[in-house]
Amino acid sequence: MVTVQHLVKGELKKNPFIIDILQQELVNISALALKLQPAIEKELGKKVRTTAISMGLRRYASETSKKSIFQWRFPDNLEISTKSQIYEVAIEKTPEVKKILDYLYKNIKRNKGEFLSFVEGTYEIVIFTNQKNKKYVKQAIKKHNITSECDNLAYVTVNWEKITKDIPGIYYRITRALAFRNISIQSFHTIGAEMMIFFKEENLVDAYQVIGNLLHNKIEI
Numbered sequence: 001m002v003t004v005q006h007l008v009k010g011e012l013k014k015n016p017f018i019i020d021i022l023q024q025e026l027v028n029i030s031a032l033a034l035k036l037q038p039a040i041e042k043e044l045g046k047k048v049r050t051t052a053i054s055m056g057l058r059r060y061a062s063e064t065s066k067k068s069i070f071q072w073r074f075p076d077n078l079e080i081s082t083k084s085q086i087y088e089v090a091i092e093k094t095p096e097v098k099k100i101l102d103y104l105y106k107n108i109k110r111n112k113g114e115f116l117s118f119v120e121g122t123y124e125i126v127i128f129t130n131q132k133n134k135k136y137v138k139q140a141i142k143k144h145n146i147t148s149e150c151d152n153l154a155y156v157t158v159n160w161e162k163i164t165k166d167i168p169g170i171y172y173r174i175t176r177a178l179a180f181r182n183i184s185i186q187s188f189h190t191i192g193a194e195m196m197i198f199f200k201e202e203n204l205v206d207a208y209q210v211i212g213n214l215l216h217n218k219i220e221i
Helices: 004-013 016-023 029-044 050-064 097-107 131-140 162-166 170-180 201-215
Strands: 079-092 116-120 124-130 146-159 187-191 194-200
Touching: 004 016, 004 029, 004 050, 016 050, 029 050, 079 131, 079 201, 097 116, 097 124, 097 131, 124 131, 131 146, 146 201, 170 187, 170 194, 170 201, 194 201
Parallel strands: none
Antiparallel strands: 079 124, 079 146, 116 124, 146 194, 187 194
16 A cells, blocks of 8 residues: 555655655754655545655655665775866867867976866867966967956865766865855866865865865765
8 A cells, every 4th residue: 555654765765856845854853754745645646745745754754764875885995186276268169179279288388286177168169277387278269259257266176986976976075074064166077087176265165174084074064
């Protein structure tokens, strides 16, 4: 026999992130019950009181409170590094990409400590480099339309194991921890097994501490 409790479980299992915030008591039970009510009533074929759904939610939260939805433990040997004084600029996508890159590679010396990264999206091209190289970038893109620009960024980079991309929720755990501490992400990229998260420079220390503590299994959230 199908019960409200069974249907509550079914709805929650469709979205493990709701289970996550439910377990951490970060959601209003009554509000969540109202959100689930239409789907449960449709499945059951009759009206259902929100109090019954709320009771099902509380029961499920109690049953699963000791069971983390993220079972994977971060390895002990993850390499975490940082870099500051980064300039970022985005321009509208252009067929003259090669000219821009040729100019930058010609003028920006690829010495130790130099940083130059390029991301081509569907509609935009983004360039990252050391703040001191801003003049070269501005010269290279002077005929192109800038869509966004940011000075003095910093990034935290993590070298993951190759299996990382097959683990559900791995990046969510990091972005969640940062969001809960009110740290905004300016840009997020993965290059192979390397993850790079860009922040405003004034947030670098806090961001590094949050990510470091999480990856070293010092915090659960």
